[in-house]
Amino acid sequence: MNVLVLTDLSRVAKNAGTYAVQFLADVPAHFYLLNIKLFHPEHPPEFPENHPRDLAINLLQQRVLELQELSTCKEHKFSVLYSENDLVGAARKFVLEKNIDLIVMGAANKLHSPNTIIGNHTFEVITKVKCNILAVAENSRYRTPRRMLFPIDYGVSLPQENLKFLQRPQIANNAGITVMEVGYETRPESGGSVNLFFEPLQDRQIETRKIPIAEAFSEEQLEALQQEFDLIVLLGKNINICSELLHKEKGLYARVTNELPILVLHQ
Template sequence: MNVLILTDFSETSGNAGRYAVDFLQKTAANFYLLNIHNFNFNRAASDHLETELVGTLSQLQSGIKTLKKYTGNKEHKFHTILSSENLIGAVRKALIDKKIDLIFIGAVSQDEHVHPILGDHAYDIVRKIKCNIIAVPTGCTYQNLKKAVFPVDHAILSGEEKDRILDNLDYLKTSEFTLLEIKDGDIEYPEPVNDKVPFKTPVPFTRELFRDIQKQFDIIFIIGKNLTICDRLLHTEYGFSAHMNVEIPIFVYHG
């Protein structure tokens, strides 16, 4: 398995790296630590460029050394990627070059959304990158993910597609899934038939519901094409995370 971890050398991204190692503690994996740095290549700045480049590479190597000490799996291999491209371009290039299967990124607290680097990363990645992604909140440590909640909007996801996803899911195999049927406005939803996992009564996906979810479950599992739920969770201006802390990881599934 090939795994991409985005880092800006903050504690939030460092925590996401440790979470990635713990999440895949029993799986052989290549971990790629990606940092995106806006180097100034103007001639006037050339005196500082080498120092800046060496310093950034040193921080990447330090991050790798930390994760090597942290893991207990000898089949975990660690590599660095340094890019001066924009966020989405750098991630897309890594997906192709390294054949990435899973991305880990730190999700900041509500107080950190003003941060010019941290603030929009998780939201932009979730919306624009078609790869399985786990957004790890600040301070969230890995635990056995016994209870997963799967918000489902039947206007977006058919019952057949939902069953196919659960039957072929390579992750969270030991988790107990609760499907939470979400309603939006006056849309009519078909009745679920022969569901393997119980549905709750259709409910609006509100801030209060999200607060209850975080108390009852270990991870949120959502489908990447369900942009409404992604927006409500991670949008940096009007999403839930702009007004309250995300406390459990969010798995955005793209297949």
Template structure:
């Protein structure tokens, strides 16, 4: 049984991410938790705040949230009638991060699927603020889906790594199980001037090879000083349709996610991006 959390703000981007998840995991027995955390919405409507008390406004927002979630369930039953899938809707007067964290812990969620951007849809940013918060602070694999991305079947997956960190078997199994129904090829990309691996790196590579045994794996080495450009170039030149990275301390990905100005992110991701979390909670 795979458990999948899909946060939504009822935007087209969020709905597209849900549709992607329904199709990607169509062969799996899954429980979907479709969640809307509406605490921010209560204070966002300045007009209603002037005419209603907080309690009245909360009831209005809560009712609207529940109604929209029921609408999503109708959409799901229409576009993806799958007997392997069951659904739960969660409407919560809470912040997105807090509610996501709570559901991940209580339900042992395997993966979070969401759009790279939500309602604001600022095209200058790789990730919207909500997606960025989940990538940073919720300890669970996250699959971020770009706006209007429709190519569901992952045929070629890129996994950049320096082989310096121990990987979690459960998360590699998740990747293996996602890729194997589509016979996807996984390219492990090591960006380095040296073509030799240390004993530690070799051990980690062997572990990856064993954990992803259902899949065809290519072990690649690229000499490039700029890691971002190396990844971007590889994606373009090899028709990659999913990017996988690990979020760990002092990693390239952590440097991206924790930049003070998000606008500086130079890796504009146009394909689904799976972030495996290898970080302990504070």
């Protein structure tokens, strides 16, 4: 597996990289740490205002040493990348060039600096880069995923290709899935079957809950979900759900503190 870790070397981004190495502890993976010149809203004092490429790469290599020490898998590899392109452009370039299977990035909470690029642009990357993305909240601490929440609605088709990432060996393979049918009242008669969609994951324990739209996206609901689940899984093309939860200004997680990592699946 090839993993692109977007990092500005902030505490939020470092936590995301740490989580990724732990999440993929049993998966042979090549981690590419990508730094973009603009990713330094909280740079340490030794950074000059226009820091040179060599300094950024040096700091990335130091971070690689930390992750290598954390890793318990002999088949983990680490490389560093640097770009001065815009965030989305650089991510798209390296997704293609390095055949990336998963992007990892930090997601700052509501109290974090509004200038933290990696926090403010999580939604932009999710909607504009067609690659599986793991967005790790700054307060997320790794624990073995046992319960995954998978909200869906019926404003989108349900192609089984979106589930390929979860079919990989050792990807949260002991975690059950709770499918939360949001707005089930408006489910079309001709709509795709949820049971059929999840057939490729029948080796997992799967349960279904139904919840009205009016009750799905509230601070109270979020608090309850964080107590019950370890990971949230979304379909990238399920724009309604992603917007309600993740929009960088209007989404639920822009207003309240979220501690759950979020895995967004693309085809």
